Amino acid sequence: MAVPKIRVKLVTWDEVHGWAFRLARLVEESGWRPDVVVAIARGGYVPARLVCDILDVHDLLSVQVLHWGRAAEITAEAHVKYPVPVKLEGKRVLLIDDICDTGDSIIVAKKHLEERAAPAEIRTGVMQWISAVAKIKPDYYVEELRDWVWYQYPWCRVEDTTNFIEKIVGETGRKEWTRSELVEEFKEWYGIDVGEEVFEEAFKKLVERGVLVLKE
Numbered sequence: 001m002a003v004p005k006i007r008v009k010l011v012t013w014d015e016v017h018g019w020a021f022r023l024a025r026l027v028e029e030s031g032w033r034p035d036v037v038v039a040i041a042r043g044g045y046v047p048a049r050l051v052c053d054i055l056d057v058h059d060l061l062s063v064q065v066l067h068w069g070r071a072a073e074i075t076a077e078a079h080v081k082y083p084v085p086v087k088l089e090g091k092r093v094l095l096i097d098d099i100c101d102t103g104d105s106i107i108v109a110k111k112h113l114e115e116r117a118a119p120a121e122i123r124t125g126v127m128q129w130i131s132a133v134a135k136i137k138p139d140y141y142v143e144e145l146r147d148w149v150w151y152q153y154p155w156c157r158v159e160d161t162t163n164f165i166e167k168i169v170g171e172t173g174r175k176e177w178t179r180s181e182l183v184e185e186f187k188e189w190y191g192i193d194v195g196e197e198v199f200e201e202a203f204k205k206l207v208e209r210g211v212l213v214l215k216e
C-alpha cells in the first residue's frame with residue numbers, strides 16, 4: 001500500500017457531536033455566556049448549531065468567509081462575501097468555526113464583526129486548532145493538532161471527494177478509469193474510504209463536468 005499523498009482524517013457525525021459537547025463545556029466552565037453565536041460559513045454551521053443546542057442559545061447568525069477553493073489548497077485571500085447587516089451592540093458573541101487552520105477566516109470574520117456589528121465582546125471557538133500553522137489561538141478549542149492534517153468533515157464529504165478525485169485525475173494525467181480502479185487509487189492517495197454513495201455522487205459530478213470518463 002502506497003503512503004497517502006496528504007494526511008486525511010475521516011470524521012464521523014458522532015465525533016462531531018462529542019467535540020461540540022466538549023466545546024460547549026469549555027465555554028461554560030470559563031464562566032462566560034454568549035448572547036449570540038455566529039457561525040463562520042460554511043464549515044462552522046454544524047458545530048455552531050450544536051453548541052447553541054447544548055448551551056441553550058437561541059440567537060444564531062452566520063458570516064461567510066471565502067478562502068479555500070479545491071480541497072486542501074488555498075486559492076484566494078480570505079474575504080467576507082455578504083456583509084453582516086445587523087448591529088450587535090452590548091452583546092457577547094461566540095464566533096464558531098470547525099477548524100482553525102491558517103486562522104485567516106477567523107481573523108477576517110472577527111474584524112468584520114467588530115467593524116460592522118460592534119458587539120461588546122467576541123470570543124472564538126473551534127473543534128480543531130492546527131497550532132503548527134495557525135496565526136492565532138482561538139479562545140476555546142477542543143483538539144490541538146501539532147501536525148497539519150485535512151479533517152474530512154461529514155458535511156462536505158461529496159465536495160471533498162470530488163476535489164480529491166479531480167486531483168488524482170489531474171496529477172496522473174489520466175482521464176479514463178474504471179470505478180474500482182479509481183476507488184483503489186483514492187484509498188491509496190488519501191487513506192480513507194468514503195463509501196459507495198459518496199463516490200458515485202463525486203463520479204457523477206466529474207463526468208458531467210467532462211473531467212472524468214468512466215470505463216465499463
Ligand code: ADP
Pocket residue numbers: 042043044067068078097098099100101102103104105106107134149150151152153
Ligand atoms: P481558519 O481561519 O479557521 O483557520 P482557514 O481560513 O484556514 O480557517 O480555512 C477556512 C475553512 O476551510 C475552515 O473553516 C474549514 O472549513 C476549511 N479548512 C481549512 N483547513 C482545513 C483542514 N485542515 N481540514 C479541514 N477543513 C479545513
